Amino acid sequence: MDRRQFIAGAAVGAVAAASVSKAALATLPEPVIQTSADTAPPLMPSTGRPYNPVVTLNGWTAPWRMNNGVKEFHLVAEPVEREIAPGMVARLWGYNGQSPGPTIEVVEGDRVRLFVTNRLPESTSIHWHGQRLPNGMDGVVGLNQRAIPVGKTYVYEFIARRPGTFMYHPHADEMVQMAMGMMGFWVTHPRTRHPLINEVQRDFCFLLNAYDIDPGSLVPKINTMLDFNLWTFNSRAFPGIDSMNVRLGDRVRIRVGNLTMTNHPIHLHGHEFEVTGTDGGPTPPGSRWPEVTTDIAVGQMRQVEFIADEEGDWAFHCHKSHHTMNPMGHDVPTMIGIDHRGLVGRIQQLEPEYMMMGERGMADMKDMPMMLPEQTLAMMAGFGPHGPIGMGGMFTTFKVRRDQKPGDYSDPGWYTQPPGTQAFEWQGELPEPARFSAERLNTGEVPGLRRSALEMQVRKPGSGSHSH
Numbered sequence: 001m002d003r004r005q006f007i008a009g010a011a012v013g014a015v016a017a018a019s020v021s022k023a024a025l026a027t028l029p030e031p032v033i034q035t036s037a038d039t040a041p042p043l044m045p046s047t048g049r050p051y052n053p054v055v056t057l058n059g060w061t062a063p064w065r066m067n068n069g070v071k072e073f074h075l076v077a078e079p080v081e082r083e084i085a086p087g088m089v090a091r092l093w094g095y096n097g098q099s100p101g102p103t104i105e106v107v108e109g110d111r112v113r114l115f116v117t118n119r120l121p122e123s124t125s126i127h128w129h130g131q132r133l134p135n136g137m138d139g140v141v142g143l144n145q146r147a148i149p150v151g152k153t154y155v156y157e158f159i160a161r162r163p164g165t166f167m168y169h170p171h172a173d174e175m176v177q178m179a180m181g182m183m184g185f186w187v188t189h190p191r192t193r194h195p196l197i198n199e200v201q202r203d204f205c206f207l208l209n210a211y212d213i214d215p216g217s218l219v220p221k222i223n224t225m226l227d228f229n230l231w232t233f234n235s236r237a238f239p240g241i242d243s244m245n246v247r248l249g250d251r252v253r254i255r256v257g258n259l260t261m262t263n264h265p266i267h268l269h270g271h272e273f274e275v276t277g278t279d280g281g282p283t284p285p286g287s288r289w290p291e292v293t294t295d296i297a298v299g300q301m302r303q304v305e306f307i308a309d310e311e312g313d314w315a316f317h318c319h320k321s322h323h324t325m326n327p328m329g330h331d332v333p334t335m336i337g338i339d340h341r342g343l344v345g346r347i348q349q350l351e352p353e354y355m356m357m358g359e360r361g362m363a364d365m366k367d368m369p370m371m372l373p374e375q376t377l378a379m380m381a382g383f384g385p386h387g388p389i390g391m392g393g394m395f396t397t398f399k400v401r402r403d404q405k406p407g408d409y410s411d412p413g414w415y416t417q418p419p420g421t422q423a424f425e426w427q428g429e430l431p432e433p434a435r436f437s438a439e440r441l442n443t444g445e446v447p448g449l450r451r452s453a454l455e456m457q458v459r460k461p462g463s464g465s466h467s468h
Helices: 174-179 345-350 362-365 433-439
Strands: 065-067 071-083 088-095 106-107 110-118 127-129 153-159 166-170 184-189 202-211 230-233 244-248 250-256 263-267 274-280 293-296 300-307 312-318 381-384 387-391 394-399
Touching: 088 127, 106 110, 106 127, 166 174, 166 274, 184 202, 184 250, 202 244, 202 387, 244 250, 250 293, 263 300
Parallel strands: 071 110, 106 184, 202 250, 244 394
Antiparallel strands: 065 071, 071 088, 110 153, 127 166, 166 184, 202 230, 250 300, 263 293, 263 312, 274 300, 312 394, 381 387
8 A cells, every 4th residue: 555645735625524623624634545455454543443344355445644533534536547457447436546435434333434536527525425414514416515616625524323334425416426436435433333334353344336338448327327337236246246255153244235226136145145224224123034135226235244154256237137247348249040051251251350150149248359459358267276267347256264263355266066066067867858859840959840840830911901
């Protein structure tokens, strides 16, 4: 993590709360800038009330300073470069060198002061999504405050009144600013043991976000409404997303916020979980039931909890199939079942690098040695211990190991299944029921098959008839 000191004694452009004393405004806390896309270890609190910190997937927690009992943070809204995955960097807007910005962690009852410096090319603000706070601190431009002008710094101050999982994002030209990646996570930990909040050994968090970036381009198309081509966890697409690594038997919490333009059914393999919290707070025990998939709508937060009691490498992903793919052509025609024999050779006489794709489905693309344009990703990428994984986008792995040490978040590598616990090829006789042959309409696959016996009979209506 590199640290960058802004100009000493920089003047505060405007103050969002009259209650902030002049002494508090004499100097700004140093903004800490992070440019690495790696998952940072948990930031253990060195000042203020103790708590069990979260781990932000491919992100980090913002440090703070204590000033007369107030926890002070400094966020810098600025253009950033974010590596979506190896081979593709996007020019986004974010906070403190990254998109999303750093996670803010506080404790219930903390008085929090946030300095927000605007280094964007236009005015901005920050809305503290889900917080109970004074109306003038809510961050909606024109309604609660004036916009933060370019080059100015505003101050927000309020008490973290309730524990929970929250977000922060602009409420100023948000169609542009959120499409460019301006968002961040906020966690308020309970001050004391809470009857509805369990103690956990692992606590992960990340935001769902999406971009539309043409191959070879750097900047998202901000006017896209639904047809995105990059679906990401914390602005990272698989295989650029880190795994979540836990110890066998750990109680695990995963907090997910959705700031895309559509819902996401998030699915975990190998375990059942309960939804234990939303952006409204912890859920009562009577409202919880076991799930393996929970749908997270736009603007919602969900926190799920479970015991990691099954060892192995388990998939964790959005269950919308196109959301586990990287950039792809949505207008490509479906070629499944079309016989291309003899056609490819003739096309290659005109275009030597031409390859036929899609006549057997798209799975072949995961291991094709295709040349890609600069600044884009393969549609399906990433390799596991048994070959290409064939996924991208909102996909990662949840790794459970009995020998993972408490507090160790490092990647343990690939799991080796015990003998006799992996699917294998059947080597014996394989009788084929007669109906299988009858269902095949391709005479090239089933010689001698009489197609006329299986074809549908269509009767056209007579002249002048409107019957169907």
